[in-house]
Amino acid sequence: MSEHTHDADQGDALLSQVQAALAAGTPLSITGGGSKAFYGRKVDGVPLDVRAHRGIVNYDPAELVITARAGTPLAELNATLDAAGQMLPCEAPDFTGSATVGGMVAAGLSGPRRPWVGSVRDFVLGCRIITGHGKHLRFGGEVIKNVAGYDVSRLMTGTLGCLGLITEVSFKVLPKPRASLTLRLEMDRPRALRKFAEWGQQSLPISGACQDGGTTLLRLEGGESSVKAARALLGGEEVSADFWDALRNHRLDFFKDPRPLWRLAVGNNRTPADLPGDALIDWGGAQVWLKSTAEAVQLRTLAESAGGHADCYTPGVTDGPLPPLPDALMRYHRQLKAQLDPQGIFNPGRMYAGL
């Protein structure tokens, strides 16, 4: 096993901070690199910075598992994997370049490869968390199959820190594909969406499918032979793969439009035809980035009619940037929060008012 350098374990210091907050009943606002500070609602709490608790604590490429502390920069995790010819396939966004492992898991946001390989939570195998009862606990582990007890690690993913403080996470990783190339096809939206549905039913090595105006971009990844064969079948012009990083980190020109940015997650083959604003289609049609001044309720109705939901990525547009929950589900969210964070100290209100 290769040796990894990391800073001193700050777990006890973090635990003391949480215990002090519990004793005083002080709400905490958990922060990492701040790359997703715009996401969700504002938290009125004392900042708890996790970045000093950093470093990769275990990585053996032959096991396909890496374990890192929450404050580890995502860029460092990705560089370590890259050096060993592996990757965290969900390609989570790093927006500002300052994202941390803990923030990636807490936000649970995934990049362009997500429909074909899975989301952040799909690669989470285990975690350590500091709980609302002032304990530092371990769930899941460093093995790929594990069904002992409730799946707490995956539950914690995407909770925006509202159920506890994530201090360490283990991930399943995969070898990087041997071959990769990006194709640009002149294909309008209706035709591209029909093609996405058709290709989705075939054994093609597609790992990115994006549509912007008259242009469609595809990423092919796999063995040399299959990528070459798909390249011949699909046609188009080969372009730089940098597009996918610019897409995942919202650095394309599309994202410079001053109107609010919305994300519509919709069912496969259910991408709405009429969208109020300018749209960039990702995930082979299952994710729509929309620049729009339309009312939240209109966009949410539109997304729900397509089997999904809509959230707002621009702060200050709506008090409820995350999709509202049905009453019954919200009740169970509140009950879960009350059980796991009875004093309500972890990022109160970050997801929903009163949660």
Added chain:
Amino acid sequence: MNILYDEKIDGELHHVDRAELMAAMRAAMPDLEILHTREDLKPFECDGLSAYRTTPLLVVLPERLDQVETLLKLCHRMHVPVVARGAGTGLSGGALPLEQGVLLVMARFNRILEVNPEGRFARVQPGVRNLAISQAAEPFGLYYAPDPSSQIACSIGGNVAENAGGVHCLKYGLTVHNLLKVEALTIEGEHVTLGTDALDAAGFDLLALFTGSEGLLGVVTEVTVKLLPKPQVARVLMASFNSIEKAGKAVADIISAGIIPGGLEMMDKLAIRAAEDFIHAGYPVDAEAILLCELDGVEADVQDDIERVRTVLTAAGATDVQLARDEAERIKFWAGRKNAFPAVGRMSPDYYCMDGTIPRKQLPAVLKGTAELSVEYGLRVANVFHAGDGNMHPLILFDANQPGEFERAEALGGKILELCVAVGGTITGEHGVGREKINQMCVQFNSDELTFFHAVKAAFDPAGLLNPGKNIPTLHRCAEFGAMHIHHGQLPFPELERF
């Protein structure tokens, strides 16, 4: 310590009069089929773990969701425990009934509601068999990936409850990775939708939490699964080794070469011989271990990977490497592995299947430890192993008619699981905790972690009426069991080599 529900350590249950409960059910649901006679209840007294049996108070066989909802509300109001059951093929006693509880059989919800090839999903009722989904998707060139070996019989509702796996998990994931949406009823009879038709959902990921929760949080009433395009081709290589260590190293070498096989299975000598005697799969009976490596996907890539894997296997010291010449031989190679359990069953009156998962590099150490325990307990152990994802299935051979042998097998199984935890693994990879491994949960988790699990449960079922006694032990049980919690591989087996 008796494995059956013990109110002294598993928690007191409300005792309801059978006649009174039946009268209330009949008044609320006149057309609900209720089984209550001794001979009618008998077939339901166990699931796939037949060593443990309990006669349920009543068995109900609803055919409509409004019956399930009414039943749950009624049981909630009358404080009656409810154990949900699908096809009853589970191997950990997750659907073991309770004497004071109702067994809710979901098997009649067996309709495939929708197969949508463009959307690449199927929407099905919980009693639909796993394999039936792939069969329904087949005309469209699609399939449902998780394939537990019981797939011909097990139901999708049970698969969700157990987060079922199979032989293709390393590449295609477990049940949790292949679901879009689950409809469920809570113990209060409240309907919740977890997940969406899109790839994610608002709020906490309760779909992930419910998957594998063993019927403790809710009852699954509908499932929307992802469908994948069927791989163009699948080819299998069989490699023979004269030592387990070499076979284990070959597994690591294949993965280090950047190859993720569709399936990667290992069998030890006893399992090889049992399978060969039974199936005549063409296995090398003198080998200490064999590896089956299946490569699937686009034809051109598979051809390339076959050559890569062949090179890796030879370099790792394989004494023989065979590529299945055609589909018939591929199926024959797999038939030996897929029938390993019944094959071992022919060698011994009874066998007991374990399900620990370990970091792959610990395989030689764990097999050595298992062999030593086998000698110590005087029982033979055959090993089959999902080598790709580290999931071991040691099969303990015993004879239940010999006094004390079952208890010895149980004890040996417990020790093997503790060994898995000691090397950084887990007591269950895919079969679930159920009732079977309830004591070993005390080894894998400390009391604070178990308390956290109980808090999760309390958010959905504070009265503890859904499947009590399964999955998460009470702290009282752990105190009685007296096991030392093993902290992440630091105790106790200090003699094990770490590398």
